[in-house]
Amino acid sequence: xxxxxxxxxxxxxxxxxxxxxxxxxxxxxxxxxxxxxxxxxxxxxxxxxxxxxxxxxxxxxxxxxxxxxxxxxxxxxxxxxxxxxxxxxxxxxxxxxxxxxxxxxxxxxxxxxxxxxxxxxxxxxxxxxxxxxxxxxxxxxxxxxxxxxxxxxxxxxxxxxxxxxxxxxxxxxxxxxxxxxxxxxxxxxxxxxxxxxxxxxxxxxxxxxxxxxxxxxxxxxxxxxxxxxxxxxxxxxxxxxxxx
Amino acid sequence: xxxxxxxxxxxxxxxxxxxxxxxxxxxxxxxxxxxxxxxxxxxxxxxxxxxxxxxxxxxxxxxxxxxxxxxxxxxxxxxxxxxxxxxxxxxxxxxxxxxxxxxxxxxxxxxxxxxxxxxxxxxxxxxxxxxxxxxxxxxxxxxxxxxxxxxxxxxxxxxxxxxxxxxxxxxxxxxxxxxxxxxxxxxxxxxxxxxxxxxxxxxxxxxxxxxxxxxxxxxxxxxxxxxxxxxxxxxxxxxxxxxx
Numbered sequence: 001x002x003x004x005x006x007x008x009x010x011x012x013x014x015x016x017x018x019x020x021x022x023x024x025x026x027x028x029x030x031x032x033x034x035x036x037x038x039x040x041x042x043x044x045x046x047x048x049x050x051x052x053x054x055x056x057x058x059x060x061x062x063x064x065x066x067x068x069x070x071x072x073x074x075x076x077x078x079x080x081x082x083x084x085x086x087x088x089x090x091x092x093x094x095x096x097x098x099x100x101x102x103x104x105x106x107x108x109x110x111x112x113x114x115x116x117x118x119x120x121x122x123x124x125x126x127x128x129x130x131x132x133x134x135x136x137x138x139x140x141x142x143x144x145x146x147x148x149x150x151x152x153x154x155x156x157x158x159x160x161x162x163x164x165x166x167x168x169x170x171x172x173x174x175x176x177x178x179x180x181x182x183x184x185x186x187x188x189x190x191x192x193x194x195x196x197x198x199x200x201x202x203x204x205x206x207x208x209x210x211x212x213x214x215x216x217x218x219x220x221x222x223x224x225x226x227x228x229x230x231x232x233x234x235x236x237x238x239x240x241x242x243x244x
Numbered sequence: 245x246x247x248x249x250x251x252x253x254x255x256x257x258x259x260x261x262x263x264x265x266x267x268x269x270x271x272x273x274x275x276x277x278x279x280x281x282x283x284x285x286x287x288x289x290x291x292x293x294x295x296x297x298x299x300x301x302x303x304x305x306x307x308x309x310x311x312x313x314x315x316x317x318x319x320x321x322x323x324x325x326x327x328x329x330x331x332x333x334x335x336x337x338x339x340x341x342x343x344x345x346x347x348x349x350x351x352x353x354x355x356x357x358x359x360x361x362x363x364x365x366x367x368x369x370x371x372x373x374x375x376x377x378x379x380x381x382x383x384x385x386x387x388x389x390x391x392x393x394x395x396x397x398x399x400x401x402x403x404x405x406x407x408x409x410x411x412x413x414x415x416x417x418x419x420x421x422x423x424x425x426x427x428x429x430x431x432x433x434x435x436x437x438x439x440x441x442x443x444x445x446x447x448x449x450x451x452x453x454x455x456x457x458x459x460x461x462x463x464x465x466x467x468x469x470x471x472x473x474x475x476x477x478x479x480x481x482x483x484x485x486x487x488x
């Protein structure tokens with residue numbers, strides 16, 4: 001289903017083909033995680049929400065894959081955290097940005113940014129640097145799901161709190177991020193929406209969630225879980241091999 | 245480069261979009277292997293060649309990704325092992341098979357099978373089951389790079405010696421195969437071509453290579469190498485995380 005959605009979107013020009021390959025990479029890591037949300041991802045997701053709820057100018061950045069796979073969840077999260085939504089794509093064409101903004105607006109997200117960029121992120125080549133003062137450029141906390149490493153690093157360099165959602169625990173994006181949610185996009189966003197609704201008017205709940213997250217230890221836990229999965233499979237594999 | 249080739253091929257209908265996503269999965273596993281040929285993969289590749297050299301009817305099975313990424317290496321290996329080449333695709337259309345056969349023939353591979361299937365592999369639905377008596381159906385040793393699990397299992401069930409090239413050490417294809425080469429396609433094929441030329445008229449060399457391979461231990465070694473890579477990254481990650 002997910003694959004079909006993405007391939008259809010790629011045919012229509014909403015998603016770049018790079019996005020299709022990136023999705024495949026994500027599938028492999030999800031497989032290694034056991035295709036489930038790890039406790040570490042849940043902790044990170046809650047901390048991420050806390051940062052968004054406590055931000056002055058929270059911003060959700062949406063690329064082609066995110067718009068196609070999770071428009072509803074992005075809308076729910078934007079409402080629950082009072083965040084703005086901006087379309088930022090890696091392979092920028094005006095047609096693609098327009099189509100993605102339209103898609104998000106059709107799903108009920110009001111006034112999506114991205115159409116008329118008036119700012120430029122430092123250190124990125126022109127089309128990828130384009131952004132909005134009202135959006136990502138002046139935001140203090142940005143959620144960048146499925147982001148590329150370059151842009152994530154630039155955003156961190158600008159002093160922003162950066163939250164990633166990325167299945168590769170070792171990706172440059174996750175390394176750069178302040179909070180790295182290592183989980184599948186839709187699973188992570190649903191957890192975030194649920195917690196945002198819960199913690200919205202409970203500042204202490206948000207504070208606790210933020211304090212409970214420690215990035216290095218969290219990522220080590222994720223890597224440990226992958227290693228355990230591999231170990232379990234290795235044992236099983238021994239059995240399979242013995243029958244050959 | 246590789247990505248560009250595949251995406252262009254997908255646009256032209258040579259490769260199915262599933263193949264693009266599968267390539268992304270492969271990239272993730274290659275990353276975990278350190279993007280290099282492990283000693284275990286080299287041992288497996290040499291054993292694979294030995295099986296091909298000692299076969300009565302060796303067959304190299306080629307799908308869209310393989311034809312687009314490694315037509316020359318497939319041609320070299322076919323010549324060095326006197327193997328037949330057959331186009332077998334997951335999403336079969338007559339146009340795609342025709343285009344892939346033409347591509348391989350243009351690269352100098354003589355009389356490629358696949359155009360006029362006259363046999364049907366048991367237990368697979370119709371278009372995917374189509375095959376040739378002269379090719380995969382009556383072969384005793386088949387190389388199936390980037391194969392799907394179902395077909396690999398069927399071929400093993402037919403009593404064939406099945407050789408896989410697949411970056412996911414835990415894939416159903418690798419589990420089913422007699423010899424599982426866990427390496428990137430082109431890297432693996434080049435090693436195989438070099439060894440095939442070396443061992444072609446040296447039966448003892450082939451016998452030794454075959455005897456040196458033990459599947460379960462080989463795959464455990466591969467999983468161990470991935471775990472070591474993760475461990476190394478985890479340590480490094482600690483450092484990164486500490487700066488946050």
